[in-house]
Amino acid sequence: xxxxxxxxxxxxxxxxxxxxxxxxxxxxxxxxxxxxxxxxxxxxxxxxxxxxxxxxxxxxxxxxxxxxxxxxxxxxxxxxxxxxxxxxxxxxxxxxxxxxxxxxxxxxxxxxxxxxxxxxxxxxxxxxxxxxxxxxxxxxxxxxxxxxxxxxxxxxxxxxxxxxxxxxxxxxxxxxxxxxxxxxxxxxxxxxxxxxxxxxxxxxxxxxxxxxxxxxxxxxxxxxxxxxxxxxxxxxxxxxxxxxxxxxxxxxxxxxxxxxxxxxxxxxxxxxxxxxxxxxxxxxxxxxxxxxxxxxxxxxxxxxxxxxxxxxxxxxxxxxxxxxxxxxxxxxxxxxxxxxxxxxxxxxxxxxxxxxxxxxxxxxxxxxxxxxxxxxxxxxxxxxxxxxxxxxxxxxxxxxxxxxxxxxxxxxxxxxxxxxxxxxxxxxxxxxxxxxxxxxxxxxxxxxxxxxxxxxxxxxxxxxxxxxxxxxxxxxxxxxxxxxxxxxxxxxxxxxxxxxxxxxxxxxxxxxxxxxxxxxxxxxxxxxxxxxxxxxxxxxxxxxxxxxxxxxxxxxxxxxxxxxxxxxxxxxxxxxxxxxxxxxxxxxxxxxxxxxxxxxxxxxxxxxxxxxxxxxxxxxxxxxxxxxxxxxxxxxxxxxxxxxxxxxxxxxxxxxxxxxxxxxxxxxxxxxxxxxxxxxxxxxxxxxxxxxxxxxxxxxxxxxxxxxxxxxxxxxxxxxxxxxxxxxxxxxxxxxx
Numbered sequence: 001x002x003x004x005x006x007x008x009x010x011x012x013x014x015x016x017x018x019x020x021x022x023x024x025x026x027x028x029x030x031x032x033x034x035x036x037x038x039x040x041x042x043x044x045x046x047x048x049x050x051x052x053x054x055x056x057x058x059x060x061x062x063x064x065x066x067x068x069x070x071x072x073x074x075x076x077x078x079x080x081x082x083x084x085x086x087x088x089x090x091x092x093x094x095x096x097x098x099x100x101x102x103x104x105x106x107x108x109x110x111x112x113x114x115x116x117x118x119x120x121x122x123x124x125x126x127x128x129x130x131x132x133x134x135x136x137x138x139x140x141x142x143x144x145x146x147x148x149x150x151x152x153x154x155x156x157x158x159x160x161x162x163x164x165x166x167x168x169x170x171x172x173x174x175x176x177x178x179x180x181x182x183x184x185x186x187x188x189x190x191x192x193x194x195x196x197x198x199x200x201x202x203x204x205x206x207x208x209x210x211x212x213x214x215x216x217x218x219x220x221x222x223x224x225x226x227x228x229x230x231x232x233x234x235x236x237x238x239x240x241x242x243x244x245x246x247x248x249x250x251x252x253x254x255x256x257x258x259x260x261x262x263x264x265x266x267x268x269x270x271x272x273x274x275x276x277x278x279x280x281x282x283x284x285x286x287x288x289x290x291x292x293x294x295x296x297x298x299x300x301x302x303x304x305x306x307x308x309x310x311x312x313x314x315x316x317x318x319x320x321x322x323x324x325x326x327x328x329x330x331x332x333x334x335x336x337x338x339x340x341x342x343x344x345x346x347x348x349x350x351x352x353x354x355x356x357x358x359x360x361x362x363x364x365x366x367x368x369x370x371x372x373x374x375x376x377x378x379x380x381x382x383x384x385x386x387x388x389x390x391x392x393x394x395x396x397x398x399x400x401x402x403x404x405x406x407x408x409x410x411x412x413x414x415x416x417x418x419x420x421x422x423x424x425x426x427x428x429x430x431x432x433x434x435x436x437x438x439x440x441x442x443x444x445x446x447x448x449x450x451x452x453x454x455x456x457x458x459x460x461x462x463x464x465x466x467x468x469x470x471x472x473x474x475x476x477x478x479x480x481x482x483x484x485x486x487x488x489x490x491x492x493x494x495x496x497x498x499x500x501x502x503x504x505x506x507x508x509x510x511x512x513x514x515x516x517x518x519x520x521x522x523x524x525x526x527x528x529x530x531x532x533x534x535x536x537x538x539x540x541x542x543x544x545x546x547x548x549x550x551x552x553x554x555x556x557x558x559x560x561x562x563x564x565x566x567x568x569x570x571x572x573x574x575x576x577x578x579x580x581x582x583x584x585x586x587x588x589x590x591x592x593x594x595x596x597x598x599x600x601x602x603x604x605x606x607x608x609x610x611x612x613x614x615x616x617x618x619x620x621x622x623x624x625x626x627x628x629x630x631x632x633x634x635x636x637x638x639x640x641x642x643x644x645x646x647x648x649x650x651x652x653x654x655x656x657x658x659x660x661x662x663x664x665x666x667x668x669x670x671x672x673x674x675x676x677x678x679x680x681x682x683x684x685x686x687x688x689x690x691x692x693x694x695x696x697x698x699x700x701x702x703x704x705x706x707x708x709x710x711x712x713x714x715x716x717x718x719x720x721x722x723x724x725x726x727x728x729x730x731x732x733x734x735x736x737x
Contacts, residue, residue, distance in 0.1 A: 012030075012032050013032055013033060015032060015034060016034055017034060017109055017110070017111050018031075018032065018034045018035025018036075018038045018039070018091075018108075018109065018110035018111065019031070019032040019034075019035055019107065019108070019109060019110075020032075020035050020046070020051070020054075020107070020108040020110065021105050021106070021107050021108075022051050022105065022106045022107075022108070023103070023105055023106075024104060024105075026050055026051045026052065026060065026064065026106075027048055027049070027050060027051075028046050028047055028048065028049050028050075028051055029047070029048070029105070030047070031043050031046045031047060035110055038089065038091070038110060038112055039054050039081065039083055039084065039089075039110075040083030040084035040085050040087075041054075041084050045084075051108075054081065055079070055081060055093070056079060056081075059077060059079055059093075062075075062077075063075050063077075063093075063095045063106070063108075064106070066095075067095060067096075067097040067106055068097075074094070074095070074096055074097075075093075075094075075095040075096075076092075076093065076094055076095075077092075077093050077095075078090065078091070078092050078093070078113065079091060079093065089112055089114055090112070090113055090114045090117055091110050091111060091112055091113060092110070092111045092113045093108055093109070093110055094108070094109040094111075095107070095108050095109075096109075145163065145167065145247060145248035146163065146245050146246070146247040146248075147160060147161045147162075147163040147164020147165070147166075147167050147168075147245065147246050147247075148160070148161045148163075148164060148243070148244070148245050148246075149161070149164055149229075149243065149244060149245075149246065150241060150242075150243045151178075151229075151241060151242045151243070152240070152241055153202060153239050153240055153241060153242065154240065156177050156178040156179070157176055157177055158176045158177070158178075158181070159176065160176060164246055167214075167216070167223065167225065167246065167248050168184055168214065168216065168217065169216035169217035169218035169219065170217055178197070182194055184214045184215060184216075184217070185212060185213070185214055185215075186212070186213035186214060186215055186222060188213075189212050189213055192212075193210070193212055196210060201229065201231070201242070202231070202239055202242075205231060205233075205237075205239060207228070207229065207230055207231070208227055208228060208229030208230075208242065208244055209227070209228055209229075210226075210227050211224065211225070211226050211227075211249065211253075212224075212225060212227065213225070222250075223248055223250045224248070224249045224250045224252070224253040225246050225247060225248055225249060225250075226246070226247045226249045227244065227245075227246045228244045228245050228246075228247075229242045229243065229244030229245075230242065230243060230244060251357070255357065255363055255364070256283075259275060259283055259284055259364070267286050267287060268286075268287075269286060269288055269368075270288055271288055271368045271369065271370055272285075272286065272288045272289035272291075272292045272293075272348070272368065272369040272370070272371075273285070273286045273288065273289055273366070273367070273368050273369075274286075274289050274306070274309075274366070274367050274369070275355070275364055275365070275366045275367075276305075276306050276364060276365055277363065277364050278362060278363065278364065278365070279305075280305045280306045280307065281303055281304070281305060282301050282302055282303060282304050282305070282306060283302065283364060284298075284302075285298050285301050285302075286298070289369065292338075292348070292369060292371055293309055293338065293339075293340050293341060294340040294341035294342055294344075295341055306319070308339075309338050309339060310336075310337060310338060310339050311337065311339045311345060313337075314336070314337035314338070314339065314345070318336050318337050319336065322334065322336055322350070322352070323352070323365065326352045326353070326354055326365060327354065327362075330353065330354045331351070331352060331353045331354065332350075332351075332352050333349070333350060333351040333352070334349070334350060335347055335348070335349055335350070335372070335376075336348055336349075336350045336369075338369070346371055346373040347371075347372050347373055347376045348369040348370060348371055348372060349369065349370045349372050350367055350368070350369050351367065351368045352365055352366065352367035352368075353365070353366050353367070393412045394412050394413050395413075396412060396414055397414060398414060398492045398493060398494050399411070399412065399414040399415030399416075399417070399418045399419075399474075399492065399493035399494070400412045400414070400415055400490065400491070400492055400493070401415050401431070401490070401491045401493065402481065402483065402488055402489070402490050402491075403431055403447070403488055403489045403490075403491065404483070404486055404487075404488035404489075406430050406431060406432065406444075406447065407428055407429065407430055407431070408426050408427055408428065408429055408430075408431055409427070409428075409483075409488065410427075411423060411426050411427065414493075415493055418464065418472065418474065418493055418495050419434055419464055419466065419467070420466040420467035420468065421434075421467050425467075432444065434464055434465055435462060435463070435464060435465065436462065436463035436464070436465055436471055438463070439462035439463055442460075442462065443462055446460070446478070447478075447489060450478060450479075450480055450489055451480065451487055451488075451489065453480065456478075458477055458478055458479060459475060459476070459477050460475070460476060461473055461474065461475050461476070461496065462474065462476065464493075472495055472497055473495075473496055473497050473500060474493045474494060474495055474496060475493070475494045475496045476491050476492065476493055476494075477491070477492040477494075478490070478491045478492075524550065525551070528547055528550055528551045531543075531547050532544075532547055532551075578621075578622040578625060578707060578708070579622050579623075579624070580620050580621055580622050581620070581621075581622075581623065582618040582619070582620060583618055583619055583620075583621050583623040583626065584618045585611070585618075585619050585621070585626065585651075585658070585660070585728070586611045586651065588623060588626065588627055588630070589609075589611040589630060589649060589651075589660070590609070590611070591627070592627060592630050592631050592634055593607065593609065593634070593649070595631070596631075596634060596635065596638060599635075599638050600638060600647075603638065603641070603642075603643045603644075604643055604644045605638065605641060605643070605644070605645060605646065605647055606644075606645070606646045606647070607646075607647050607648075607649070608646065608647070608648040608649070608650075609648075609649050610648075610649070610650045610651070611649050611650065611651040611660060619658065619728055619730065621708055621728065622708070625704045625707075625708075626704065626708070626728075628700070628701070628704060629700070629701040629704045629705055629712075629726065630660075630662075630726075632697030632698065632700065632701045633662050633697070633698070633701060633724045633726070634647075634649075634662055635697065636697060636698070637662055637663075637664035637666065637722075637724075638664075640664065640666035640667050640687060640722075641664045641665055641666035641721075642665075642666070642667075645664070645665040645666070646664075646665050647662070647663065647664050647665070648661070648662075648663045649661070649662050649663075650663075653730070654727075656729060656730050657710075657711075657727040657728060657729055657730060658727070658728055658730060659725055659726070659727045660725070660726045660727075660728070661723055661724070661725050661726075662723070662724050662726075663721065663722075663723040664721050664722055664723075665720070665721040666721050666722060667686055667687060667718070667719065668686075668716045668717050668718040668719050668720055668721055668722055669684050669686075669714075669716040669718065669722055670684055670685060670686060670718050671718065673685065674714075674716060677698055677714065678698050678699055678702045678712075679695075679699065680695070680696065680699045681695040681696065681699075682695045682698075682699075683695045686718065705726055705728070708728060708729070709728075709729045710726060710727050710728040710729060711725075711726075711727040712724065712725065712726050712727075713725050
């Protein structure tokens, strides 16, 4: 099969390798598109041009000489070529002499090898880096005396690194089998190590991790080694190889043995002794050290850092500078802060020495400690003076008095200002002398109980008698103190006369404002009644709706004013007589529900009623007040329960009480705020910005229920709902069968 000229021409044009054809005179007579692109010219720019316009003249002459030789018909070279834009490209040139009957031409095949050169150079550089890493790894292994191995499990043969050969005392010609390895192991451990390899590692497919002794072949010396190994498995999870490292740890073991001997000598010492490596890891502590720091077991401390015996501040400010001197000078001594297991701090006299091996290389630090807390305490007591605390105490806005044996031992400036006496008139005097006779018995009783360590209310109020005979009400916050080894009481006094006056004025204003607001609100209520009854003319439906809204708003305001008046009475400790009578609480609850039915319907709530439970009874209560308590709680349940949820009201006789429960599926009360629920004006965080309210309802309800001798409590979970319980005592009741 032969190809016609048209196919050759097509191949010449489309080939991705550059072709140039030159005559004997070195003129380019043909060039394909790829060659023109590679050299940065067009085909027409290259045709009929001298070949040395593109390629270096020296190279062209060499090619010409080679190809004009009768023996040589082929030439190859790599060179840099200048493109038309003066950039260079590295190319590979294959030149051939082609002869026919009529012509002799030179054909050049040109290919860009820049990318290939870059890859080759990169590979060469990578190989150099790998070789460097390998050399560094070998050096590191040599320095650390860590040899490596690879064991073929089926044949039992293994290969090893130069470091491992030196450690074992074998050479390149030595046979390397499991039997060889066993022969190197110390006679006392041969059986154990063979069993470990076969059963624990290969049999159970575990990692090899063992310290053992060998006898080196070359010098017969006993060496401690630490072997590590990892198994390689085939596709059926059968172990086929194990690779790993073996490290010479002889010197480490020798140091441990020396330390063990040393520990026997110091274990019975009364001084605390500890040894740690240079990183601070504990190697040894004696019994006295453990006792000094509040530990019972030395074993539990081994391996932990010395930092556990010091607070963070002590370690940074005292221990580190101390040990820096030890590392520089070889030893150091002085006082240092320590910390016990329970957190108590104490001061110890430390003497620390740097331990070195036979080559004078430091490997550990050893220290002795003597607890000097008592000596320091005596020194601190002597240094302690009033000046140390004068700035804080003397400038306090509260009066401070210290009592021992009922006598004043210390007073600050504010205490003198409150009582109205100078220091010389107070120090050494009995404190009772300055207390109102009506309060003396109570104050003495609290003072004695506090000295005994009994649980006494720390804050309470009493009257002081001033120098001018006037009385001033103070709040005292008292606590037990120990000064000079003797128990006493420190009392912080605050004049609350002005605070109570402000509180009284606030309550008076609240009471007055509430009374003043109730009059116009009552007028609005009666005006609404007149409008509703049509006494001034018939109302349109729209007007009736407006009147209803006015009535609802006025009733809410009247209820709020009533609540404020009740709060005012409670704060002023005004006792309002309860108007008790037999009251059917079941009927009362139904009545409260009927009043709020419109609110229930608006939110499409489901109400389940069983208020009588196992007992239908009339209780001896103030119907109006009990109604108010139930209204407040049910109103809250409706208010804080989302649409289409459920509210349940139940009642049950338990012992001598009837317990009513109002359960909702509302937003619930956050756990961290549940202790505040019955406080005045309290609103939980999850409703304070979304739902209206005053925060008085539960405060008043609790007061009402407790005045009836009852109890009120709740259970709540945020996001699920709340259940309020009201327990009322059964005093007079009439069972309805």
